[in-house]
Amino acid sequence: PGPAWSxxxxxxxxxxxxxxxxxGVSDALASALAEHPSIHRLELDSLxxxxxxxxxMAALVEKYSLSTFxxxxxxxxxxxxxxxxxxxxxxxxxKLGFHRARNTLWFNAPDxxxxxxxxISYFQSKGIEASFIQKAFRVPSNDTWYxxxxxxxxxxxxxxxxxxxxxx
Numbered sequence: 360p361g362p363a364w365s366x367x368x369x370x371x372x373x374x375x376x377x378x379x380x381x382x383g384v385s386d387a388l389a390s391a392l393a394e395h396p397s398i399h400r401l402e403l404d405s406l407x408x409x410x411x412x413x414x415x416m417a418a419l420v421e422k423y424s425l426s427t428f429x430x431x432x433x434x435x436x437x438x439x440x441x442x443x444x445x446x447x448x449x450x451x452x453x454k455l456g457f458h459r460a461r462n463t464l465w466f467n468a469p470d471x472x473x474x475x476x477x478x479i480s481y482f483q484s485k486g487i488e489a490s491f492i493q494k495a496f497r498v499p500s501n502d503t504w505y506x507x508x509x510x511x512x513x514x515x516x517x518x519x520x521x522x523x524x525x526x527x
Contacts, residue, residue, distance in 0.1 A: 363379060363381060364377065364378035364379055364380060364381060364384045364387075364405070365377055365378055366384075366387055366388060366391050368395070369402050371397070372397050372398055372399045372400060373398070373399075373400045373401075373402055373428075374388075374391055374392070374395070374398050374400075374401050374402065375401075375402040376401060376402070376403055376404070376405065376416075376440075377403075377404040378404075378405060379405065379406065379408040380405060380407060380408025380409050380412040380416070380436050380437070381408055381409060381412070382409065382412065383412075384408075384412050384416065385412045385415035385416045385419065388416050388419055392419060392423050398423065398425065399424075399426060400425060400426045400427070400428055401420060401425045401426070401427050401440070401444070402427075402428045402429070402430060403427060403428070403429050403433045404431045404432060404433065405432070405433060405434070405436075405437040406432065406434045406437065406456075407434050407435025407436035407437045407438075408435070408436050408437075409436060410436050410439070410460050410474050410478070412436070413437065413439040413440050414477075414481070416443075417439050417440050417442075417443035417481070418443070420440060420443035420444055421443050424445050425443075425444060425445060426444050426445050426446040426447070426448070427440065427441045427442075427443065427444030427446075427448075428444075428447075428448050428449065429441060429448075429449040429450070429453040429455060430449070430453060431453060431454070432453065432455075432456070433449075433453070433454075433455050433456070434454070434455065434456030434457070434503055434505075435456060435457075435458060435503065436460075438455055438456070438457055439478060439481065441455065442481075442485045442487060442516060444518075446518050446519065447517050447518045447519075448518065448521070449511075449517055449521050450521055451508060451521035453521070454505050455505065455506065455511060455516065455517075456503040456504065456505045457495035457496075457503065457504050457505075457506070458495070458496075458498040458500055458501075458502055458503050458504060459471065459475050459496050459497070459498060459499060459500045460474040460478055460500060461500030461501070471500065475496055478496070479492055479496055486515050487514055487515055487516060488513065488514040491510070491513075491514030491516070508521055
């Protein structure tokens with residue numbers, strides 16, 4: 360578990376979502392997007408959290424046709440929200456981490472199999488390369504795989520070369 364989540368306006372048109380995806384974060388994101396219709400990009404900085412919250416936020420990213428961006432890190436359930444982006448980008452130093460979902464009570468329990476099947480289908484629906492999906496979902500839920508920028512580009516996880524510069 361990481362620090363509790365927070366949502367703030369990072370720049371004009373940009374919301375920043377950071378911290379652990381706990382209960383209520385998707386409702387808070389829905390409220391923030393409804394209050395600020397000019398938002399066009401969601402910047403993510405999270406080690407993940409609850410899969411159901413991530414899927415709800417991914418639906419919001421799609422509904423509002425947001426781009427997603429990672430400056431620092433986005434792992435586990437955070438990557439589900441990231442791949443929902445219309446355009447997906449990162450800095451060259453950003454870390455995106457992947458692994459199997461886990462049951463909240465036991466690692467890799469039967470409920471986790473259903474969650475993983477749903478996530479695999481979702482990743483496929485977003486055009487992510489099959490070989491990447493297979494590799495990502497073979498990583499145990501108590502470990503994390505951080506692919507290289509080249510692997511992320513090849514798998515269509517990020518849609519453009521990493522960004523750099525002070526204006527990010």
